[in-house]
Amino acid sequence: MEDDAAVRQGGSRLRGNLDLLRAVRAANPDAVILFKPHPDVEAGMRRGAVPEAATLADHVLRDLPIGPLYAVTNEVHCLSSLTGFEALLRGLRVVTWGRPFYAGWGLTEDRDPPPRRGRALSLDALVAGALILHLRCIDPRTGLPCPPELLVERLAAARGAPLQGPRTPARLRALVARGSKAMTAWFAAR
Structure with missing residues (x-):
């Protein structure tokens, strides 16, 4: 495109x-x-x-x-x-x-x-980097960042059940998101 x-x-x-x-x-x-x-x-x-x-x-x-x-x-x-x-x-x-x-x-x-x-990277290393290490996941229950494994658990548990909205206040989620971006930028500059 x-x-x-x-x-x-x-x-x-x-x-x-x-x-x-x-x-x-x-x-x-x-x-x-x-x-x-x-x-x-x-x-x-x-x-x-x-x-x-x-x-x-x-x-x-x-x-x-x-x-x-x-x-x-x-x-x-x-x-x-x-x-x-x-x-x-x-x-x-x-x-x-x-x-x-x-x-x-x-x-x-x-x-x-x-x-x-x-x-050179192996395909396993590329997949790990793209889908685990670099991936930024949000827990659908709390609205906070989470590791991919927790997201997979949540999705598996919710299969067939409607997802509930995040339980974490929006202002806290926004603060965590800004902090996560700042930390990512700091590490990228190193």
Whole structure:
């Protein structure tokens, strides 16, 4: 999506879906290319429609969920989409043309590699960093920050039951949120 911050700020030389499709076709002239427009673009909520998609891709897949498509795909090319991360989780080859958070760790083929990443990570380490260590969760019961494990427990306990609103006063939740942001900024500066 061309108006997505990850595309605008992601450092890519490519500026949108049309550029991505042209680059993928040029790099893979004989491949069967399936193009899946983002659902928000299809719904008209975001920019990034590619009227020329049918001339560059063999099939334009509209109104289909992305999940089942991984089973019929050998590799995924993306700018900064979470689709690439999901493809990594499924063991697919991923080619990044932008600089998503999962690029530059030796798990993807990066056409525009992030300059500051110089070490390889295992997929387990990347998943832990993205989904546990870097994740900021809010306890739906108290409204306060919590570890992911507590959130999973709360969600499992609430399955089928309506979630109750936070029991912690809004002013305290706001204070904790500001403190959490300040601590994150302080640690990031070190």
